[in-house]
Amino acid sequence: MLPKEYAERFFSIDDSPALRNLQARTRGIPALVDLDLRFSQMDEFGDYRQIINVAAPPLEDLGSPATNAEMARIANEGLAKLVADHPDRFAGFCAAVSLDDVDRAIEEAEYAFTELGALGVQIYCHVNGQPMDQARLDPxxxxxxxxxxxxxxxxxxxxxxxxxxxxxxxxxxIWWALGWEYDLSVFMARAVFSGALERWPELKFLIHxxxxxxxxxxxxxxxGWDQLxxxxxxxxxxDVQGYPLTKRPLEYFKMFYCxxxxxxxxxxxxxxxxxxxADRVLFASDSPYDPEKGPGFIRATIQNLEDIDLTAEERSAIYSGNASRILGLDLALASGARR
Structure with a gap:
């Protein structure tokens, strides 16, 4: 989603050539900002609620660290208001932060968690081209x-x-179709070999x-990596001397959620x-970035899950049970609310 005030500020940025294409792309997907359209698309799926976050690009691309921190606050308060105003549509949100200033990012995430009720935080695979295992990000x-x-x-x-x-x-x-998947995989590998999951095994990385x-x-x-x-x-x-690990690399990769x-x-x-x-997989669809600009990937993902040989318990866990458990989310709402 793009909350109203955040969207207005995002589209008003006119001094960043790097953003122009994304602004044009975003304008072409009305369900990112049009609630009535989004709700009508969601109605196709019956008892269905979404956990929302701000759409790309990363906040670090928007301007100075001070500007990006301001945009994070606007985004998070806007997302929190959407959840509060439409609890039958939105079950929660993941907060936005700008990691070009780690202290500000920590402050914003803590505010979003404690004051706004954010379920988590969204980050990206690099910060202005810098790797995500650099020591400054450890705090x-x-x-x-x-x-x-x-x-x-x-x-x-x-x-x-x-x-x-x-x-x-x-x-x-190619940068999108293949490069994005490579970037996510590199993020995971650097998190493993830098010892993030060794030092903080309670970290819950949800990989797109x-x-x-x-x-x-x-x-x-x-x-392969047993022979690192x-x-x-x-x-x-x-180049291969990372943090001392106490398990096979493979075991750390299985600690991620997807x-x-x-x-x-x-x-x-x-x-x-x-x-x-199945206990580490959460339903998501990449909506509204499908050719229909809203319901297509939701429909296709549901069909996939119905066709895959899963038990009823596993399917239910992926649809909502894992989210409830992993995010600490009470999905039980008042009578008539969507799940």
Missing amino acids: FYEMVARSGKIIQVHPNRTSAWSDFPTETRSKFE HGGAMIPHFAGRVGA GARTPEDQKE DTATFGAEEALRTSIKFFG
């Missing part, structure tokens, strides 16, 4: 781990990340798009559920 991860909230991870590569070193831009939207590449390359993640360092020359050994937003790809979703386990 943020420690705070969220202590809070018990989730960290929803969204990719953010652009066409500026070329496909080959000899080129200046990525072609054919079914856990990206990791479930589909479980052999390389498993037996075997392929590295002696003069590059520092969502079901695989764009209607049933076999991919089946693999994700098998890798992480």
Whole structure:
């Protein structure tokens, strides 16, 4: 979603060439801002509520650290108001933060958790091209781990990340179709080898798009990374010397949570559920970024889950039970409310 005041500010930014294309893209998806349209689309699915967050781009792309912190506050208060005003439609929200200033991000996340009731926080795969395992971010991860909230991870590569070193831009939207899944997978790997899950095993990273590449390359993640360092020359050994781990790398990758937003790809979703386990998968659809600009991916994801060989208990857990348990969310509302 784009809450009203946040949307107005977002579309008013006119000094960022990098944002122009995203502004145009966002204007072409009315359900991001039009509540009546979104509600009419949701009605197709009966007892259905959403957990919402602010749409891309990352806040770090909007301006100065001070501006981005201000936009985070506008976004979070707007999301909280949407949830309060429409509890039969929105079950909660994940807060926005800008990690270009870690102290401000911690302050904003704590405010969103304690004052606004946010269920978690959304971050991206890099901050202005900087990796997400840099030590300056440790206090943020420690705070969220202590809070018990989730960290929803969204990719953010652009066409500026070329496909080959000899080129200046990525072609054919490869940066999106394939690059985003690579970025999510790199985020997971750096979180594992930097020891984030070793130091804070209670961290709940929710990885978009079914856990990206990791479930589909479980052999390389498993037996392949059991041989970490075997392929590295002696003069590059520092590149494979991460935080001391007490388990196989594969076991840490299975500690992540994932969502079901695989764009209607049933076999991919089946693999994700098998890798992480049905108890670590949460329903999500990537709505409204489908060709219908709203209901298409919701419908396709529901159909996938109905077609996959799951028990009734597993299917119910993915639809809502896991969200209730992992997010500490009471999904029971007054009579007539949507689940």
